[in-house]
Amino acid sequence: MQIRRVVTGHDSEGKARVVDDGQVEPITSDLMPGCAAYRLWGRDERPIFPDDGGPHPAEAWYPPADGSRFMVNVIAPGELTPPADLDPAAARAELERRMPGAIAAMDPTDPGMHTTDSIDYVMVVSGEVTLRLEDQQTVLRTGDVLVQNGTRHAWHNHGTEPCTIVGIAVGAERG
Template identity: 75%
Template sequence: MAHAKVRRVVTGHGSDSKSRVVADGAVEPITSDLMPGCAIYRLWGRDERPVFPDDGSPRRAEAHYPPRDGSRFMINTIAPGELTPSPDVGLPAAWEKLERQAPGAAGAMEPDAPGMHTTDSLDYVLIVSGEVTLELDDGDQTVLRAGDVLVQNGTRHAWRNHGAEPCTIVGVAVGADRAETGFRH
């Protein structure tokens, strides 16, 4: 399945402190044979709090999920059905490639509960098209449709697309601390 490119326009401040467009171009999707039909667009991110004026140049943001003072801006397309790799996919190589493309994303996944993961982030999510089921602990499920928003507060969760069409979500993840309390993650 071919995925569209997403146009990203970035502003910044010139040496005269005036605002200007500093970048305008396409962002290629990250795809994986492990998740056929899915795509991840890493649109922007940084590992530290912003300070302005800013020249608009990309900042360090290697890991897929943000650290404490970082943030990530992404679009994800979730294919319908079970995300099962084709039998001819070389799994070790596919996992290594995913780790190179989205460092730490695979490591956040629970090996004994496919799709379930927990991140130390506050995520603001908008469902743009299609529908997706948010699964939480104990199988608790909530269906989200185009136009719905989710504020995901660092909870253990998975995305399941039980529909017939791909689902596109836009998300901003803001890094957070996780206290060692009686709450489980």
């Protein structure tokens, strides 16, 4: 999949301008063969306009309170089986470098299960995926949307084709 990102901003006179136009490279890992994550945009604070459209700090994969993230994820079908000769420690270190904090959100005893302090707006744009909660499963298909309110969850693709989801995560506080 190729994703083109176009970013607008304001010039010094306050006029709207395209300030960036280019391809977004996928993040892949042998830990999750066939999957890809595209980090499209993010920031760690509420926006204030006018804005020049330049990138703002957004180091961690998931947003802090008042922050946001915009991403596309491709979920491969079937069980995600890493290659037999994979060095797991090196692969985790590389994934941590490319997706800071994502591994920390994962439950080490339940593969794929994770919890984030965010409200996530998700739309399935192709394929189907099963949303697994602690004791419930729901199949989402092309065109379905999910409002995920900081719950513990995992994604599983039991189909035969990759599933693509688009998500916007808005940072929240856990009480």
